[in-house]
Amino acid sequence: MNRLISSLLAALDKGLTLANPLVAKLWRHLRHPTRRTVAWGFAALPVLFVLYVLLLIPFTPGIRDIRKAKIEQPARILSADGKLLAEFKPSNREWVSLKDISPNVVNALIATEDHRFYQHFGLDWRRTASAALHTFSGDRQGGSTITQQLARNLYPDEIGRAPTLTRKLKEAITAVKIEMLYTKPEILETYLNTVPFLYNAYGIEMAARTYFDKSASDLNVLESATLTGMLKGNSYYNPVLNPERALQRRNTVLAQMVKYGKLTPAAYDTLSRKPLRLDFERQVEPPGPAPHFTQQLRKWLVAWADRNDYNIYSDGLVVRTTIDSRLQTMATQAVTLQGNQLQGIANSAWGTRAGCSADKDLLRTFLRETPDFRAAKDTGLSDDDALKRLLADRQLVQNVCNTKTRVQADFLAMNPRTGEIKAWVGSRDFSEDPFDHVQQARRQPGSTFKPFVYAAAFEAGAKPDDKLPDNPVEIQLTGGEIWKPSDEDEPSGRSISLRDALAYSRNRITAQVMEKVGPNRVAKLARAMGVRDSELDPVPSLALGTSPVTLKEMVSAYGTIANLGTYVEPLMVTRIEDRNGNVLAQFAPATPKRELPADTARTLVDVMRDVVSRGTGASIRTRFGVRGDVAGKTGTTQGNADGWFILIHPQLVAGAWVGFNDSRVTLRSDYWGQGAHSALPIVGDFFQRAQRSRLVDTHVKFDTEQQPGWFAERSARLSDWFQHLFAPAPVQPQKPVVARGQTRRSPVASVKPAETAGTAAPVSEVPEAAGASAVLAEPRALPPLLPVPGSVSGSAPGSAAAPAVGDAVDGETHGGGAPALAPTPTPDDAAPPDAGQGGEGTANGGASN
Missing domain, CATH: 1.10.3810.10 (Biosynthetic peptidoglycan transglycosylase-like)
Structure with missing residues (x-):
């Protein structure tokens, strides 16, 4: 072996000598070092070490980074009124x-x-x-x-x-x-x-x-x-x-x-002799007053900081948001109060204390979907044996039951004029359910989608007092299916105005309107008005809200209605400052974009007023005492899986959704499951608090006065000009001649009592059925979309008079008889027991109002 190594080294020496004599010489010195070579080697080690250290310096944190760490501060999120919402640590x-x-x-x-x-x-x-x-x-x-x-x-x-x-x-x-x-x-x-x-x-x-x-x-x-x-x-x-x-x-x-x-x-x-005495408890970071809002804001802020070379955890940014801490507190309290009340109803309906005893079949379905069931199956058990094992575990059954039957609710309020979000509650309790139902959950909106159908109809030329017959409806679908929307009451054959159809959420009438304007037109209009992220399936049943959407989209779209047809993108942040108060960025409200003609929006707002004055949302006024100029719409999906209510005011739009994370679970009540009794109380409680605190001005009104069109305006000017041109010259009164010696008196006109009674201006009484204010003043090129002859059964704007069989007030019927042509009220959510709530057929996936 030594001889072989010697031969290899000799060959290497010879090869290096032939290739490069200088390298060969260095190689021989390394093989046979002298004392001088060893001394130089030891002397070079510190130099090499210092050089290595110098090379490492650029790869260590710089002076600027260390100074920055010395004053590291997390981003502080502030409300519009200066309250701390969160710190991003x-x-x-x-x-x-x-x-x-x-x-x-x-x-x-x-x-x-x-x-x-x-x-x-x-x-x-x-x-x-x-x-x-x-x-x-x-x-x-x-x-x-x-x-x-x-x-x-x-x-x-x-x-x-x-x-x-x-x-x-x-x-x-x-x-x-x-x-x-x-x-x-x-x-x-x-x-x-x-x-x-x-x-x-x-x-x-x-x-x-x-x-x-x-x-x-x-x-x-x-x-x-x-x-x-x-x-x-x-x-x-x-x-x-x-x-x-x-x-x-x-x-x-x-x-x-x-x-x-x-x-x-x-x-x-x-x-040293004393024992350990711990008082251990995990520390949970407080969620703050608007945790779901700040959760969504963090995602946006991280992207903004990356683009602008800032760190949200250390640069001390101050982010000023649109949230009003007072309105946020009111919204949280309203959601908590109503959520707790509904939870008691759900517990009784489902028998949660006995492990969902009210529906054992659905409980078995839930258990089969758990990881515990799959784990039991992996051990070789059959489906039945695995299910029996899980049913024997009382704690597991109780946990599954409690989780599935936990009532959820969310709420959003925004300023329709600026798009500023004022209150955001994503669930009943962030610590138990951090999932944000406002922006992440997509649920069928039910009848809250109907205003888009009527907006499309009004835009096409329909009038609120146009009528359609309350007859059975059958619509042929692609594939040969037939869609048969229904209401809880039987078809009456009577004519119902569009105003009453929306106020009482009539499914059969809405389906006929949808058939005339077309699903594509309605879907396009809804997207333009604010439902921009969720996919809308342009089928006839879309009229009853079968395409899932988010609450944020719906409130944004209702903001377009409240803003009389102009869409404003929702806004979360107004300004970002550095730790010293210097403004780094400002965010003004987006430029409003006209998506619905102003006259159409005015008509729609006027019709939606009736929903809260005498229709399905009347308890907003009768129960919660909400004052001022407000309008809105209730919504309930098929099987009462989802309850909705959205209220619009010139200064604030607020909406709420109530349901369960699993849509197979409902409140099991035709009364409490309706949006007027589940979601409406949240909005009503919130608005009541906001008005009492004077954060919402009850004197502000929607500008729904119809503006004259170009032709009508010029015709009026031309008529005034002709009247002025051909008017007779005024007769100058002759001065009376006063004889000498007489006293001059002022003439007094004597009027006979009979003449006075005959010439006085009569008091004009507009019947509640007139609905005149909703008729467009400007002549339209299109004929009325729904020309059904007969007397008008609408109501005057803002009227709270009883139609048909009485007001629908919080689910009870008040009042008595009605004109023959008035519709039987079929409230969407505040339905009287004898009127009923409209339902939807199963074709195309059902959602009722």
């Missing part, structure tokens, strides 16, 4: 100053981790050398100072945690930089506020709350030693899971405090 951490941290913590930390902290400049050479000697002898020890550990905590990505020379050099370089910019107290404060303590607790303050339920300023010697001992290994010395190790490590910290004069030996003897 990278972790569950609360920064406290060094003076608010117990001196026991500082003494324990310095004695254990870095007893020469105040003497070194970031690196403790003596400790580093000692740690290296122990490591080489097989007893591995750490030699990092507190400053080096801080460098690791602040810049884990740049420095890394691998046990390599490169990492240690980067750590040392960064520590020196930190010492150049930070004072010793600042280093201690920053370190204690950034060190992790498990259970999503970062910093000494959150650690004190998590393990001892107290503030960092109140920690005693034992508690300080316990937390300091965790720094060597959080998991290994976890006092919750490994109390014996934690106790031993705590006593080691106490011994170090004795060694460096921070604790007397007598105190150590007493304290």
